[in-house]
Amino acid sequence: MRYWHPFTEEAIEQIKRDGITKLVVLPLYPQFSISTSGSSLRLLEAIFREDEYLVNMQHTVIPSWYQREGYIKAMANLIEKELEKFRSPKEVMIFFSAHGVPLAYVEEAGDPYKAEMEECVDLIMEDLEKRKINNSYTLAYQSRVGPVEWLRPYTDETIIELGRKGVKSLLAVPISFVSEHIETLEEIDVEYKELALESGIKNWGRVPALGCEPTFISDLADAVIDSLPYVGAMAVSNLEARQSLVPLGSVEELLAAYDSQRRELPPPVVVWEWGWTKSAETWNGRVAMLAVFFVLLLELATGKGFLHQWGILPLA
Structure with a gap:
């Protein structure tokens, strides 16, 4: 991990002790962003470059996996289960809250995060519609820090606006988080819940993070197995032509495509x-x-x- 044990450096040392010669790099972020997956790849790039054992390590990266059937199904399962806890499930608005990124990353650096996030939400809603669940929904972005402009709409402002429009039941979905941490347990469960109730929203619910949900874990394992034939192989040249089951490229290729400017990244939430x-x-x-x-x-x-x-x- 980047900010807690086992740190990336510790995992790399274990890889060397185990004599591993080929790697599948799987960032645990469903959607790719310069500030999340890209940040992890930057660190790997620096480690690979400075270590003789790793400099020629054959590897491939699964840059994002939000479109995989198992992930989509697991998210839809959790949403359906939480909707059933409301007295009037059909009247509940599904509120997707994703971690924000600086707007400049998307508009100037070509970060695919916003497009992948919107496609991810569409895929989940399509799965729910097949189950005859046709609730209204929206997407907003949370956890912004610093003075720069971040992706809009902001989660807090959207909650207030929904309250003004008369929305009474809201189900929050932490769409870019696969585990519970400060941004789900504190920011969503405490701060945003309080804001929603103050804004006139009477009924609040929250979909848990995927954690070790079996469908999700099984799908991640399948993603790694699907990628094995591509370890050390040439990546496709056209980034838009990537297939959902075919991982794309190496650390260097992905950074060259999405993060060539190597801008200073915002710090993690403290x-x-x-x-x-x-x-x-x-x-x-x-x-x-x-x-x-x-x-x-x-x-x-x-x-x-x-x-x-x-x-x-x-x-x-």
Whole structure:
């Protein structure tokens, strides 16, 4: 992993100890973006270049797999299951919330993320329609950081707008996340849920991340097996001609195609960030509440302190 154990560097060292000579690189991001899969490939590029053991390592990369049948089916299964928990399932709007990326990546650098995300949502909805599920739906982007423009519409602004339009039931779908973490458990489950309720949305639900859902895991395994004949082989020259089951190219080829400018990437979302920042508000507030609680507890236990001196609590 990039930001926790086992880190990419640790995995590479294990690969060398095991004497591996061929690799299938499978980023756990369904849709390709310069800032996600591309960031991981940048790191691999640097490691490959500096290590004699890895410099000629035969490998292939599965750049994205959002269009695979198993993934689409697994997502549709989870959505269908969560819809059934609502009193009136047909009235629920399906709200796809994807991790955002800087707008310049898409408009200037040719990042395929937005196009792949929109196609992914369409494929999931097509699968649901085959099941006679025809709910309204929308797509928005979350987790923006910094002063630059990010992909719109923004998740928070969209939730407020849906409330104004009279939407009463919303099912959030974390479409670009395959595991639970701060952006699902805190940003969606706490911040966006609170915002939705404040905006007039009465019924809120959230589709869990795929995690180890059997259909999903089996499909990832099939993706790797499908890619084995292409390890070390030449990639197709036309990026638009790639097949859903045929992985495309090497680390170098993908970066040359999608990330030739090597712009500075935005930092990951930081949980413990202090100051006047959006991501810090919740944690700063909670720490302050805990501090007040312990001060009050200490005052009551000892009968001394500022609150007693100021006359807010009676002296013992």
